[in-house]
Amino acid sequence: MCDPQVRLETMIKKLKELNFRVTPQRLAVLKILAKSEGHPSVENIFKQVKPNFPTTSLATIYKTVNLLKQIGEVVELDFSEESNRYDGNKPYPHPHLICTECKTIVDPDVATVTELSRELANKTGYKIVNHRLDFFGICPRCQSNS
Numbered sequence: 001m002c003d004p005q006v007r008l009e010t011m012i013k014k015l016k017e018l019n020f021r022v023t024p025q026r027l028a029v030l031k032i033l034a035k036s037e038g039h040p041s042v043e044n045i046f047k048q049v050k051p052n053f054p055t056t057s058l059a060t061i062y063k064t065v066n067l068l069k070q071i072g073e074v075v076e077l078d079f080s081e082e083s084n085r086y087d088g089n090k091p092y093p094h095p096h097l098i099c100t101e102c103k104t105i106v107d108p109d110v111a112t113v114t115e116l117s118r119e120l121a122n123k124t125g126y127k128i129v130n131h132r133l134d135f136f137g138i139c140p141r142c143q144s145n146s
């Protein structure tokens, strides 16, 4: 995991450089995304921000998340049957481990992805620019609950 404080500062700096305002409400969203614990959905971020900013709307959160996605500060995990999930802690392609029971998403610490990507490039002549690698399973906590 990257240092959430460093990530927060990086996001703020980038927004300011691009002349976007960092409102207190937006800052609250940034703080959640800097950690991205369990890879939150927009609805989940909304629930966390709402108590402190009662006037906030789901659309506002969505806009902020989308803006960060556009400037490359958040990675979107797109799911066809569930809400999209976001990672602002590691805003670059990396493998994900998804629990099919509780839907928690974690970043497994594996070293072979760079190698795999290099091997693919060598074998196919493609210049690899992105990847999506999802592993599905049942997390230890859900296993002990069943």
Ligand SMILES: [Zn+2]
Pocket: 099, 100, 101, 102, 103, 104, 138, 139, 140, 141, 142
């Ligand atoms: Zn689980």
Ligand SMILES: [Zn+2]
Pocket: 039, 087, 090, 094, 095, 096, 106, 107
């Ligand atoms: Zn992640």
